[in-house]
Amino acid sequence: MSILDFADQEALGRVQSVDTATVIVRVDDIESLRALQVNRLVALQSSLAGHKLIGVIHKITRTALEEAKVADLERAEEALQEVNLVRIALIGTLIDRDGLRSNVFRRTLETVPEIDARCFALEGERLTRFMGVISEVTAGSQRLSLGCYTLDPNAEAYVNGNKLFQRHALVVGSTGSGKSWTTARLLEQVAELTSANAIVFDMHGEYRSMAGDGFVHLRVAGPADIEAGKGLSDGVLHLPYWLMSYEALISMFVDRTDQNAPNQAMLMSRAIVDAKTAFLTAEGHKDVLANFTIDSPVPFALDNVLAELNRLNTEMVPGTRTEKQGDFHGKLSRLIQRFEGKRTDRRLGFLFPSAGVADSYGWLEKVVTLLLGSRAAKDGRGGVKVVDFSEVPSDILPLIVGMVGRMVFHVQQWSAQGARHPVALFCDEAHLYIPQDASSGAAENAIAIFERIAKEGRKYGVGLVVISQRPAEVNRTVVSQCNNLIAMRLTNGDDQTVVRRLLPDSLGGFGDLLPVLDTGEALVVGDAILLPTRIRIAKPRNEPLSGTIEFWDRWADSKTAAALDKAVESWRRQTLMN
Numbered sequence: 001m002s003i004l005d006f007a008d009q010e011a012l013g014r015v016q017s018v019d020t021a022t023v024i025v026r027v028d029d030i031e032s033l034r035a036l037q038v039n040r041l042v043a044l045q046s047s048l049a050g051h052k053l054i055g056v057i058h059k060i061t062r063t064a065l066e067e068a069k070v071a072d073l074e075r076a077e078e079a080l081q082e083v084n085l086v087r088i089a090l091i092g093t094l095i096d097r098d099g100l101r102s103n104v105f106r107r108t109l110e111t112v113p114e115i116d117a118r119c120f121a122l123e124g125e126r127l128t129r130f131m132g133v134i135s136e137v138t139a140g141s142q143r144l145s146l147g148c149y150t151l152d153p154n155a156e157a158y159v160n161g162n163k164l165f166q167r168h169a170l171v172v173g174s175t176g177s178g179k180s181w182t183t184a185r186l187l188e189q190v191a192e193l194t195s196a197n198a199i200v201f202d203m204h205g206e207y208r209s210m211a212g213d214g215f216v217h218l219r220v221a222g223p224a225d226i227e228a229g230k231g232l233s234d235g236v237l238h239l240p241y242w243l244m245s246y247e248a249l250i251s252m253f254v255d256r257t258d259q260n261a262p263n264q265a266m267l268m269s270r271a272i273v274d275a276k277t278a279f280l281t282a283e284g285h286k287d288v289l290a291n292f293t294i295d296s297p298v299p300f301a302l303d304n305v306l307a308e309l310n311r312l313n314t315e316m317v318p319g320t321r322t323e324k325q326g327d328f329h330g331k332l333s334r335l336i337q338r339f340e341g342k343r344t345d346r347r348l349g350f351l352f353p354s355a356g357v358a359d360s361y362g363w364l365e366k367v368v369t370l371l372l373g374s375r376a377a378k379d380g381r382g383g384v385k386v387v388d389f390s391e392v393p394s395d396i397l398p399l400i401v402g403m404v405g406r407m408v409f410h411v412q413q414w415s416a417q418g419a420r421h422p423v424a425l426f427c428d429e430a431h432l433y434i435p436q437d438a439s440s441g442a443a444e445n446a447i448a449i450f451e452r453i454a455k456e457g458r459k460y461g462v463g464l465v466v467i468s469q470r471p472a473e474v475n476r477t478v479v480s481q482c483n484n485l486i487a488m489r490l491t492n493g494d495d496q497t498v499v500r501r502l503l504p505d506s507l508g509g510f511g512d513l514l515p516v517l518d519t520g521e522a523l524v525v526g527d528a529i530l531l532p533t534r535i536r537i538a539k540p541r542n543e544p545l546s547g548t549i550e551f552w553d554r555w556a557d558s559k560t561a562a563a564l565d566k567a568v569e570s571w572r573r574q575t576l577m578n
Helices: 030-035 124-137 161-166 179-191 223-227 246-253 261-283 302-313 333-344 363-372 394-413 441-460 476-480 493-502 505-516 551-556 564-573
Strands: 013-019 022-027 041-045 051-066 080-098 101-106 118-121 143-149 156-160 169-172 198-202 215-220 316-318 323-325 384-388 423-427 462-468 484-487 521-526 533-537
Touching: 013 080, 022 041, 030 080, 041 080, 051 505, 080 505, 101 124, 124 156, 143 161, 143 179, 156 161, 161 462, 169 179, 169 493, 179 198, 179 384, 179 423, 179 462, 179 533, 198 394, 215 363, 246 261, 246 333, 246 394, 246 441, 261 302, 261 333, 302 333, 363 384, 363 394, 394 423, 394 441, 394 462, 441 462, 441 476, 462 476, 476 493, 484 493, 493 505, 505 521
Parallel strands: 169 462, 169 484, 198 384, 198 423, 215 384, 423 462
Antiparallel strands: 013 022, 013 118, 022 080, 041 051, 041 118, 051 080, 080 101, 143 156, 143 533, 316 323, 484 521, 521 533
16 A cells, blocks of 8 residues: 555646656645745656655745736736746655565656646655655665654664765764764764774774774874883784885885985885895795785885995995995985984884884784774674874874775785675764875875775775865865765855765755754765655764863853863873873
């Protein structure tokens, strides 16, 4: 039995024109017109029996048309006819019966309404029944709950978990709109799955509050962690220099404005290959030695590289009568200084760990197991790994986040086809390390990595969830590959324009909602959701540590006091003191 049986007298109007997925309906009853609202749902008669077309109201207009020329002003009002038009975007079809199933909604349009087809408003009990169909249609293991529909608070809003992560997702919203809240809601449900596998790039420590067996909290080593000798067992990550690709090493150590930059890059690459060869030879890894490249994740001694660069920088070679300076004499001084400067920078201690911390052949396997393992896997500790990057200097942040992204992608790429366990990367504050305009070699390196993940990740089981308060500042290629959109309130015109470009033409009017969405309310569109609409995101069990500070209340509290002494000391130590 159809849930949308209407009597002809209930029609609010008839179809006047049809254009692909847009329909114009003429409404003659003024009372019916007044009851309509933009963004509400309607049902239209289809030319196929047992089908109802579902649409969203985008525009309501009331126009007076002059029917005849009259001289008598008293008859002028009678000569005007009011034409009430409603513009509707078609979004899908409700089928009374599909095989053994009844009342099935599909995001397809097998037909369009005929001229004079009746249009009916979806209200009251009918709306509740329809939203119930939408909620049930994604039932099963792939169902992921976001909250409830704004149209009907009693209907729970689900998205398809498979399609959300397979086809990448974009979560955007201005500061204070509920973006972190939404992310926390997603993470909590991911963490409940037995074999969940996700990595969160947490830029400000907002997700330290996420609790439960499904979460593992890690942080990139800060100066205090290094002094205390903390490592993987303490949830502290070192990300050694030898994990970097050749391009990343060049962007970090070679000043491209230096006239000797090409020579420096060439000689550095030779020295690194020789150092990796020496390590593999000493460890007896002949099989790797035969096939490795400069980008292979093989440990090497930085001292050996520096020793070779110093030798070339001071080299004297035989001349006709006496010794003369070598080809590279004095041309590598700036490169050597940059190496030494970076290595002695306490903030970068995680890149240059002490001997024995992260320089063994088996260390990489331990880190990969920690980052990509699940609770169901052997030695797995949790499904969602929250990695805190808050102590990483901003100038090399893109380089370090890109290093982790590259490591994940290559592990998946080099896994056997049947052995790949999918992983999702939650890229919080993505505009910081996947910018639209690269201002440094570090940013260029990160952009290249995440563009490749966005384009090819689906093939290898790597999904992206790009999270940002400034979508206009996130790389366009990465954004364009996100086929699912969760947009909170956006007030900036440039950001709104980016989101509007992602909307299908038939749903372009949804972009007008962006500046008026309530806190915690989102516009959700994409492959993962059956009904593109507004959703009120449910409260997560553990709220992220991103709540807005109540200025006026704190100023009015006589007991409020700031621990400025600890703040100054934390600044000096480059680590947060409790």
